[in-house]
Every structure is written in structure tokens, then in C-alpha cells.
Amino acid sequence: MILVVDVGNTNIVLGLYEGSELLYHWRLSTNRSATVDEYGIMLTNLFSIAGIQAAEIDGVIVSCVVPPLMPTLERLFSKYVGRDALVVGPGIKTGLNIRYENPKEVGADRIVNAVAGIEHYGAPLVVVDFGTATTFDYIDPAGAYLGGVIVPGIGISAEALYQRAARLPRVELAKPRAVVGRNTVAAIQSGAIYGYAGQVDGIVKRICAEQRCTPRVIATGGLAELIAGESETIEAVDSMLTLEGLRIIYERNL
Numbered sequence: 001m002i003l004v005v006d007v008g009n010t011n012i013v014l015g016l017y018e019g020s021e022l023l024y025h026w027r028l029s030t031n032r033s034a035t036v037d038e039y040g041i042m043l044t045n046l047f048s049i050a051g052i053q054a055a056e057i058d059g060v061i062v063s064c065v066v067p068p069l070m071p072t073l074e075r076l077f078s079k080y081v082g083r084d085a086l087v088v089g090p091g092i093k094t095g096l097n098i099r100y101e102n103p104k105e106v107g108a109d110r111i112v113n114a115v116a117g118i119e120h121y122g123a124p125l126v127v128v129d130f131g132t133a134t135t136f137d138y139i140d141p142a143g144a145y146l147g148g149v150i151v152p153g154i155g156i157s158a159e160a161l162y163q164r165a166a167r168l169p170r171v172e173l174a175k176p177r178a179v180v181g182r183n184t185v186a187a188i189q190s191g192a193i194y195g196y197a198g199q200v201d202g203i204v205k206r207i208c209a210e211q212r213c214t215p216r217v218i219a220t221g222g223l224a225e226l227i228a229g230e231s232e233t234i235e236a237v238d239s240m241l242t243l244e245g246l247r248i249i250y251e252r253n254l
Contacts, residue, residue, distance in 0.1 A: 001057050014026045059250060
């Protein structure tokens with residue numbers, strides 16, 4: 001069994017694979033100040049609920065966009081799983097042709113998504129990942145990672161509105177009944193959901209026009225379902241895309 005771990009700025013998503021089958025997956029809050037043992041207690045409890053012994057795990061692979069957490073996580077897996085983690089970064093075999101001007105600048109999560117996207121959906125492809133930031137990653141018809149777009153995520157955009165506009169409330173990110181909101185909460189929800197869906201469609205259409213192709217468009221990330229339902233360009237949501245990419249990369253490094 002392989003433990004795959006995607007560490008984002010807001011959440012840590014873990015998956016446990018047996019071969020190519022995802023047996024379990026969990027989502028935790030990212031806590032930069034948590035100790036090795038605090039994370040260890042959470043990990044041990046998750047394994048216990050699933051009826052898994054740490055000794056059954058043959059390997060660990062981690063994708064992390066929060067560098068200060070890596071020392072803690074490396075000690076965590078060594079102490080509580082008894083395995084040294086394979087970390088997605090320079091020197092790891094991904095099989096991905098990265099044509100970014102500086103490949104070291106590409107986030108590990110974006111590489112992992114591209115690997116899984118090509119494997120399951122082919123190329124050309126646009127992967128839209130709705131995380132703390134929303135990223136658009138373009139894979140060209142030859143299967144090379146060309147680059148993409150980064151925009152503020154819908155969650156931090158809505159939070160910034162609440163913090164900077166004194167009379168506007170913090171609202172739940174949910175689809176409103178109508179585009180024209182008849183109260184302040186509904187108006188903010190409309191702007192967040194429909195405005196963001198329009199942004200997604202606008203960026204995807206610009207990518208298509210610039211690259212002169214019609215790529216498949218796949219969404220992943222915590223808010224993918226919410227926005228994809230209002231998007232004209234997103235054709236499918238794959239919530240486990242990042243975990244799947246980690247599994248594929250692990251196998252390429254055996």
C-alpha cells in the first residue's frame with residue numbers, strides 16, 4: 001500500500017492506494033504550527049478508524065506547496081509510518097516534459113495534476129485546480145507542460161471582500177437562487193459564483209484562441225463542483241486527480 005499526500009496552503013489531502021485502487025482518502029486542515037506528534041496523532045487515528053496498520057504501508061510520496069512544513073512532514077512519516085517520504089521536486093522522475101521558462105518555479109501540485117491529466121485524459125488539456133489559488137495548466141498536443149495562469153482563489157477573494165468592505169458580511173460560498181441577488185448575501189454569492197465561472201470560461205477561451213486548439217478542460221480541487229456546474233468550458237470534475245498523479249509518479253520512481 002502507498003500513502004500519497006498533497007499538502008496545500010489550506011488543506012492536506014491524504015490517500016491510501018493498494019495498487020491502482022484508492023482505498024481511503026482524508027482531508028485535514030493545514031496547520032503550519034502543528035508539531036510532528038500532533039500530526040502523528042491525527043494520522044494514527046485515521047489509520048485506526050480505517051483498520052490499517054502503519055507497518056502495512058510500503059511507501060509515501062508527498063507533494064507540498066508549503067515549504068516550511070516539509071521538515072515536520074518528513075519526520076512525521078519517518079516516525080509514525082517508518083518510511084522516508086519521496087518528495088515531488090527536482091530530481092524526481094515524472095515523465096513530464098516541462099517547457100516553463102524556469103521549471104523549478106512550477107508548483108509540485110501543478111506538475112502532479114499534469115501527469116495525472118495526461119495519463120487519464122490525453123492532450124491537449126487544460127487542468128483547472130480550485131485551491132487557495134486557482135491555477136490553469138496547459139498541456140500542449142505533444143503532451144508537454146507549457147505553462148498556465150494563476151489567479152486568487154474564490155475563497156480568499158470572498159474573504160478579501162469581507163475584510164476590505166466594512167458593511168459587507170462574510171457569506172457561505174453557495175449557488176444563489178438567481179443571478180440578480182435581492183439581498184446582500186445573495187448578491188455577494190452571485191458575484192462570487194457566476195463571476196468566477198465567467199472568469200474561468202474567459203481564461204479557457206483565451207488559452208484556446210492563443211494556442212489554436214480545443215483542449216479538454218478538467219477541473220479539480222475543493223470548490224471544483226460548485227464552479228464547474230456554472231461553467232461553459234469545464235467538461236468534467238476529477239476530485240482525486242492530484243492523488244492519482246502522486247500514485248503515478250511514485251510508480252515511475254520504483
